[in-house]
Amino acid sequence: MTDDRESEAPQHAGLRRSLLVAGALVVAVVAAWAAVTIAAPHRFSGTVLQAPDPAPSMLGLMRDDGSALDLASFHGEVLLVYFGYLSCPDACPTTLSNVASARRRLGSTGERVRLLMISVDPERDSLAEIGEYVRSFDEGFVGATGDHAALDRVAAQYGIFFARGADLGPEYAVDHTATLMGIDTDGHLRIIWPAGIDIDRLVADLEELL
Amino acid sequence: MTVSEAWTRPSPPGADEAAIYMVVKNDSGSQDRLLSASSPSCLVVTPHLTEIVDGVARMRESGLDELDMDPGSTLVMAPNAMHLMCLGLTGALEDGEVLEIALEFREAGTITARAVIEHR
DSSP, X not given: XXXXXXHXXXXXXXXXXHHHHHHHHHHHHHHHXXXXXXXXXXXXXXXXXXOSSOOOOOBTBEETTSSBOOXXXXXXXXXXXXXXXXXXXXXXXXXXXXXXXXXXXXXXXXXXXXXEEEESOTTTOOXXXXXXXXXXXXXXXXXXXXXXXXXXXXXHHTTOXXXXXXXXXXXXXXXXXXXXXEEOTTSOEEEEEOTTOOHHHHHHHHHHHO | OEEEEEEEOOOOTTOOEEEEXXXXXXXXXXXXXXXXXXXXXXXXXXXXXXXXXXXXXXXXXXXXXXXXXXXXXXXXXXXXXXXXXXXXXXXXXXXXXXXXEEEEETTTEEEEEEXXXXXX
């Protein structure tokens, strides 16, 4: 009996030391995690712009419901702008599908993310067709286009190139800058994502912008 | 010659074309070449290439040399890269259905694949 009690005491002291060490380790790990997640700025997967002025006006273009396209109507939302065309089977649906997936993954906050697809092929794409096309990817998407004078002006202000490309049988391709642009909730152009931005990176960046 | 992971997206309303993606592996011991492709869902199927240069997406028909396959090589057809372009859809591509496609190789002959139609 006596022997047992004597051997218990050092065991308890050892246990206390172990608990203290373990406790200190937990504190250190939590502090390190907090320092990394709280202090480290988010790294965006696109080029971040520091534009002092609001995003260039899109007046002159029409929304798919036939009204004038006014960026002010998207205030409070993150507006993703993509220039493309409907008979584009690869690059455009890939981007629209990725944005639709990102929006779904964001859950209810995703409702404050909009995609605006501007068709640079007004000869073939009517406003009604553009609207039907974008909403087949996501109900929250908006389409727009305009005449060539208006498209040239808006595209130039956003640094977008577009031109008729290769003939594909009876149809033709339209070469176009395939970047995705993000206008923040205050209406400033904030991000240019490279063509083919993947869903995970887009979700992380959108969480930061919202 | 093995064709796997074939898929395409449901066609948006009014779409007359679709891009079909897959992985083609030349597991034979000889040089081969993809000569053509066809599908009952398309009037014409053409190998296409989307190239993104300086942020600009350009699409063109693949050159013959780009369809050459060394023994053991793999041709990855994926978004924003090489794909089979279905021109003249004979009907809408519906989510959950399958598109039949036949690939004609110089050596391996005809290989048929079933492309899953799904949102990705």
